[in-house]
Amino acid sequence: METVYITRRETFNAAHKLYRPDWSEEKNEEVFGKCSNKNWHGHNFVIYVTVKGVPNEDTGFVMNLKDLSALLNESVIEELDHKNLNLDVPFMKDVMASTENLVILIWKRIEGSIREKGGELAKIKLVETENNYVEYYGGKEPF
Ligand code: NI
Numbered sequence: 305m306e307t308v309y310i311t312r313r314e315t316f317n318a319a320h321k322l323y324r325p326d327w328s329e330e331k332n333e334e335v336f337g338k339c340s341n342k343n344w345h346g347h348n349f350v351i352y353v354t355v356k357g358v359p360n361e362d363t364g365f366v367m368n369l370k371d372l373s374a375l376l377n378e379s380v381i382e383e384l385d386h387k388n389l390n391l392d393v394p395f396m397k398d399v400m401a402s403t404e405n406l407v408i409l410i411w412k413r414i415e416g417s418i419r420e421k422g423g424e425l426a427k428i429k430l431v432e433t434e435n436n437y438v439e440y441y442g443g444k445e446p447f
Pocket of ligand 1: 320339345346347
């Protein structure tokens with residue numbers, strides 16, 4: 305049977321700043337630019353979660369996208385939407401609130417639940433702005 309990749313898109317908005325208290329203001333500004341603004345800034349994030357598998361013989365589904373959506377809303381969107389990534393999100397505690405770190409931690413949160421539903425998490429794409437996005441394949445090479 306053939307492997308197929310399915311993707312669910314969800315959105316959330318969140319505030320953050322990229323700032324190291326152990327660095328001077330100047331160094332923070334130099335490395336993080338506008339993202340180091342003390343008074344925070346926000347993004348409208350778009351997340352694409354891709355699951356791979358062989359379509360089930362009875363349903364024709366790799367995984368029910370309704371189940372995937374419910375799982376994402378419960379484990380990711382509820383946790384992040386309208387939150388401050390530096391202050392409000394337990395799983396981001398003590399982590400630089402970069403999109404790279406966020407995508408890795410989201411993967412860890414949902415990988416097991418997706419497997420329980422019969423899918424295998426293959427990729428997460430997290431779009432921060434129109435021009436910037438990150439992709440994560442669980443630490444593996446894409447293909
Ligand atoms: Ni930012």
